[in-house]
Amino acid sequence: MYLKEIIINGFKSFPEKTVIKINSEFTAVVGPNGSGKSNISDAFKWVMGEQSAKTLRGTKMEDVIFAGTERRKPLGYAEVNLVFDNSDKRLPIEYQEVCVTRRLFRTGESEYLLNKTSTRLKEIRELFMNTGIGIDGYSIIGQGRVEDIVGTKSETRRKVIEEAAGIVKFKTRKEESIRK
C-alpha cells in the first residue's frame, strides 16, 4: 500500500486542480521559497484529519481555502484527495485503490469521503491505524518529531514505536470500550 497521488483543488496556494503523482520509490519536491512545497504536506495532514489550524500554519481552519491573489478571486471551498494503491490489501477494505477526500466550504460545512462516499473521520482513522499513515503516524517526520524519536522522553518514543508495531488500533479500542 502506498500513496499514489495527491489531488489538490482550492487548498492554500493551489487554486486550480493540481495532480501530484508519487509513483517512484523516492519523490523529492523542489521549488523556490514560498512556492507551495510545505502546502503539499499540509494538504496530506489535513485529509488525514488534522484539526489544528496552527499545525497547518494558519490561524483558523478557513485559512486552508485559497484566499485569492491580485489576479484571482478567493475560492469558496478547498478539496484534497489522497489516492492510495491498495493492491496488497494492507488497508482492510476490498478496494484496489482507496481515495480519501476532505472538503471544507467557507460557510463552515465540511465533509470526509471514502471512495467518493460520505464518511466520518473516525472511519478513516480506523482504516489507517497501524499503517503508520496519519497525523500521528511515522510517515511524516517533521522537525519536532525527530526529537521525539531520538530524545529522552520515553513516553513519546513509546508512542512512535507502538504505532510502528501495530498495536495502537487495539489500544484505542480498549480505551473506547472502557469509556463506554
Ligand code: ATP
Ligand atoms: P519554503 O521553501 O520557504 O519552505 P514552501 O515552498 O514550503 O516555501 P509554502 O509554505 O508551502 O512554501 O507556501 C507558502 C505560500 O502559500 C505563500 O506564498 C502563501 O501566500 C501561500 N498560501 C498559504 N495559504 C494560502 C491561501 N489560503 N490562499 C492563497 N495562498 C496561500
Ligand code: MG
Ligand atoms: Mg516550506
